[in-house]
Amino acid sequence: MIGRLNHVAIATQDVAAASEVYRGAMGAKVTEPQDLPEHGVRVVFVELPNTKVELLEPLGENSPIAAFLAKNPAGGLHHVCYEVEDIEAAAAQVAAGGARVLGPPKIGAHGKPVVFIHPKDVSGVLTELEQV
Amino acid sequence: MIGRLNHVAIATQDVAAASEVYRGAMGAKVTEPQDLPEHGVRVVFVELPNTKVELLEPLGENSPIAAFLAKNPAGGLHHVCYEVEDIEAAAAQVAAGGARVLGPPKIGAHGKPVVFIHPKDVSGVLTELEQV
Numbered sequence: 001m002i003g004r005l006n007h008v009a010i011a012t013q014d015v016a017a018a019s020e021v022y023r024g025a026m027g028a029k030v031t032e033p034q035d036l037p038e039h040g041v042r043v044v045f046v047e048l049p050n051t052k053v054e055l056l057e058p059l060g061e062n063s064p065i066a067a068f069l070a071k072n073p074a075g076g077l078h079h080v081c082y083e084v085e086d087i088e089a090a091a092a093q094v095a096a097g098g099a100r101v102l103g104p105p106k107i108g109a110h111g112k113p114v115v116f117i118h119p120k121d122v123s124g125v126l127t128e129l130e131q132v
Numbered sequence: 133m134i135g136r137l138n139h140v141a142i143a144t145q146d147v148a149a150a151s152e153v154y155r156g157a158m159g160a161k162v163t164e165p166q167d168l169p170e171h172g173v174r175v176v177f178v179e180l181p182n183t184k185v186e187l188l189e190p191l192g193e194n195s196p197i198a199a200f201l202a203k204n205p206a207g208g209l210h211h212v213c214y215e216v217e218d219i220e221a222a223a224a225q226v227a228a229g230g231a232r233v234l235g236p237p238k239i240g241a242h243g244k245p246v247v248f249i250h251p252k253d254v255s256g257v258l259t260e261l262e263q264v
Contacts, residue, residue: 001159004182008140008212012255021254025229026214027133048214050136050182055255075256077209080140082158082180097157122153123144123187124207 001093002082006130007052011065012075015057019044022053033057039109040064079116079126087113087131094129105131133225134214138262139184143197144207147189151176154185165189171241172196211248211258219245219263226261237263 012018019030031045040063046053056078058066068078084090087105095101099121108114108130117127144150151162163177172195178185188210190198200210216222219237227233231253240246240262249259 002154002180005137005140005180005185008137010255010257018255021229021231022134025226025231025249025253026259027225048134048137053137053212072256074252076251077212077257080185080209093159094157097153099153099157117157119208120206121157123142123150124204125142125209127158 001084001090002129003085003132004083005051006081006083006128006132007054008080009054009056009078009128010075011056011058011068011072011078013057013069013073015042015044015055018055018057018075019046022046022055030055035059036109040066041109043109079128081114081128081130083132084129085131087115087129090129090131091115133216133222134261135217135264136215137183138213138215138260138264139186140212141186141188141210141260142207143188143190143200143204143210145189145201145205147174147176147187150187150189150207151178154178154187162187167191168241172198173241175241211260213246213260213262215264216261217263219247219261222261222263223247 022028023030029047042057042059044055091101100118102116105113113131119126154160155162161179174189174191176187223233232250234248237245245263251258
């Protein structure tokens, strides 16, 4: 079912500073910071040949990454996202396989339907599925 | 400098159980568990079309992931690995860019030269570079 690794998301207090490390010390291609207020994050994409890394900074009062950064003030790996062809079928297969799907599909930060799987059911890793 | 995302590594107490979730609930192709005693891990590869996820279980007394699992008993994202063409040049560029390289290159779990970058210098993420 799961296809490509769409992205790895890294939470940080400051995407501008974080992206400088990827651009400078690691020589990667990074985008300019972009605000996604409806998703509560400011994002920078680190564009790799086969996938991308998303650097996420909290934006606004109710950012979904605020709690993670309160526990991990230095930042850290936040979630991974895999592509699926059909989000409803994927969510059903995950649930049938005994892993908890966190709510019905909603529109994610890329404008596509997504669901998240409970980290405790996937080796402690918050896991997103995105219909592409 | 950095090229493809070679892998995302996830630490878990039990790769056999963890891999069943990837195989069953998520429908991914996973390998049989493989012991790498010289690296202190048992590993399962989740093979995706564009990269791979490595599920790592501690093996032996001095496993490099034991401390992580003591802090994160449910498992979690452990590190990410990017490909580079020349490990010595890459390590020099990282250091020149102000990030700390953890020791000289050594041979990693795939039999290729690797270095790690201090997580505090890369958004809290333990970052491996592998010469391919």
